[in-house]
Amino acid sequence: MSFDPSLYIQYGPALLNGFLYTVLSLALANPLAILVGLVIALLQSLSLPPLRWACRSYIHFIRGTPLLIQLFLLYYCGPTVGVRLDALTAGVLGLGANGGAYFAEIFRAGFESIPKGQVEAARMLGLTPWQVLTRVKLPQMLVLITPPSVNQVIIIVKETAILSILTVPELTKAAIRMVGETSAIIEPYVALAAAFWLLVEATSRLGRRLERRVARHL
């Protein structure tokens, strides 16, 4: 068994195509997850009991079941209720819905860290609720929520590999295909592991810079 770099020339375009799909999935899933998380955290802070209960149940279900099942429910069970999604859409929506529950918990902790008096004072001074959110709460929360948020983004980056099971042609799928076609094993998996490791490493470096940036006024 030997390492044959010429395989990378032959399969370069296929691997690159897979890598672009991986980047596309994580670039769509992460903002979606953050948005879902923010919406859930805001709904929870409205203190309407039925809404709160619905949000808690959602978070409990998402955090208590495997991502793989949630993706299967979206992809294979959607058609029985008339929702037919292609693999990439189901995958991105699933990652967003899943990550959203984790982000919601991060944001909730952030909101709870803001003293109530500040919010009341800001409202007294005539700031609208939107201004209170964007000018008072979020800037202060950032220091607290950035490290766990970066962690969650890294988790989502790695979870895009699971989309290969839904037949999304991302990097893992491209590597599995290369194994099947060439029966070479080392080359595809080295490329696969290295690409994900680099993505995760790049994300965590960016995250550390972001952490320093949001903490610069402290």
Next chain:
Amino acid sequence: MLDFTEVLPYAWPLLIGAGMTLVVSGAAIVLGMAVGLLLSIGALTGHPVMRRLIAAYISFFRGTPLLVQLLISFYFLPALLGINVPPLVSAVGTLALNTSAFQAEIYRGGFLALPHGQFEAARMLGIGVWQARRRILIPQVMRLVLPPLTNEATSILKSSSLVSVVAVTELMRVSEQAVSITFRATEFYVTAALIYLVLTSLLAWIGKRFELQLARSV
């Protein structure tokens, strides 16, 4: 139409699958605990070369997707070693190595939280290095890290659904097989999700119980 009575004939296989899920994740968590503890001690007190190696190990297992690690151990290692590794062994082994990297980071934080004077005092009293670790440090570390450890165990329980990809007949794979026979995707995946939800809730409850018990004995 949804018809959950279709699930009933598969109640027994599903239960056996759930048992397999518990066996796989339980074995991985316990093995990962032993390896993780050794890694964290090595990372804190070992020779610089060993520290480098441990850091690389942790970086690999935390920086690449679990699915990629499973594929590598399932297809790559047998070809490399020239031996046939049963799917169950490679599944448990990979999950254990994966969680050991995450657990090592958890334990490292625990060890750092303990005052160094304790270890010095124990050594002064003539207690051996390993005995001091085993009898004095590790019991306190375990108490400190119980909440993140419960989280990690829950995460492994859910991630064990991925070993269905490498042909281990646990809950996820049993459900997939039942779906391929009955074409009742929604019924079976919802049932499987609920079983996972029960298992993870149970695990979280046990973790909480332990925490309370330990808090009382302090």
